[in-house]
Amino acid sequence: MRRVWSMLPFALVGVALLLDPGTAGPAWWNLVAQVVLFTLAAAVPGHLTRHVSYVDVAWPWGLVAIGLVTLFTADELTVPTVAVALTYLAMGARMGLWSLVMTVKHGWWTPGSTKVELPRYLYQRRRWERQGFRSEAWSVQYEIWLQGLANASVLAVPAFVVAADDQRPLSVWFWAALVLWAASYVLESVADRQKQRFAAGGKRGTCDRGLWRYSRHPNYFFQWMQWNALVLLALPSLPARFDDTTPLVWALLxxxxxxxxxxxxxxxxxxxxxxxxxxxxxRKRPDYALYQATTNMFFPGPVKTPRQGAE
Incomplete structure (x- = not known):
């Protein structure tokens, strides 16, 4: 039941997208696209290999699907609609191409191999044990389809709400949100590149250079900021949804x-x-505990002394 409850908010938002006349068309197409994509790219190979890592292939290409659906189902290709679609295409393609490289590198297709699972999904197995979930096959499918449901619901809301508002004028708010997204996209890429250069240079220990000096996970922080920018981009279009649908559906959106x-x-x-x-x-880096004590985990901030601690 715990897992059913965790899926409920996503399901309710997904239903709201399907019931709103302005978002129903793209929401249905997106639902079909996500089901097909996650079935072929994640659920089936995940069942055969017991690897959750396939979700890292499906979810970014699912963002690409949201961007394409937004473009091809819009009644009118306004500047905001095209802009929000392109942000999804850029985010999805960047991570999707990386996922294909990792698929080849780790050989996720190998049946029965547990050594090639990504560490974060090995960690998930520890959570399953602590929470008393005994079926590995069911747990793998749950993790995969929870992300698929997110792609079909909450992660599509910004795109479809913007696209449904074909009378929206351009404004300072729109351009500010778009600049925030672009800056965050670039900074996420910079953070990843700084980490790659550190590793390629043969340096041992923890990368604390560049953006990594101010946050232990600057790539994650700026990825999150891209979604905040999309939320801000969609906010001015919410009043139009209130006029076209029921109060309950509007509240869920x-x-x-x-x-x-x-x-x-x-x-x-x-x-x-x-x-x-x-x-x-x-467990791999002896200096990481000091890095934790002196550097914020997520939100960038000044370097701290060990006595001050970190975020």
């Missing part, structure tokens, strides 16, 4: 919009992001 930010925050800090990454970093 509004909650879904903010839940998109919350979902990414929890995922990136606790579920499959910072927490499992740090669990293994502490």
């Amino acid at each position: 509004t909650l879904g919009l903010f839940f998109a930010s919350w979902t990414l925050y929890v995922t990136l800090t606790k579920h499959t992001g910072a927490r499992p990454a740090e669990y293994y970093s502490l």
Whole structure:
């Protein structure tokens, strides 16, 4: 029942997208696209290999699907609609191409191999044990389809709410949100590149250079900020949804919009992001405990002394 309750908010927001006349068309197409994508790219190979890692292939390409659905189902290709679609395409393609490289590198297709599962999903197995979940096959499918449900619901809300508002004028708010998204996208890429250069340079220990000096996970932070920018981008279009649908559906869409930010925050800090990454970093790097004591985990901030502690 715990897992059913965790899926309920996503399901309610998904239903709201399907019931709102302005978002129903793209929501149905997106639902079909996510089901097909997650079945073929994650659920089936996940069943054969018992690897959750396939979700890292399905979910970014699911963002690409949201962007394409937004473009091809819009009644009118306004500047805001095209802009929000392109943000999804850019985010999804960037992570999706990386996931394909990792698929080849780790050989996730190998039946029965447990050594190639990504560390964050090995950490998930520890959670399953603590929570008393005994069926590995069911747990793998739950993790995969929870993300699929998120792609079909809360993560699609910003795009479909913007696209449904074809009378929206351009404003300073729109451009500010778009600039915030672009800056966050670039800074996430910079953080990843800084980490790659550190590793490629043969340096041992923990990367504390560049953006990593101010946050232990700057790539995660700026990924989260991209979603906050999308929420801000969609906010001015919410009043138009109130005029076209019922108060209950409008309330669910509004909650879904903010839940998109919350979902990414929890995922990136606790579920499959910072927490499992740090669990293994502490065991691999002797200097990581000091890094934890002097550097904020998520939100960038000044370097601290060990006595002050960290976020």
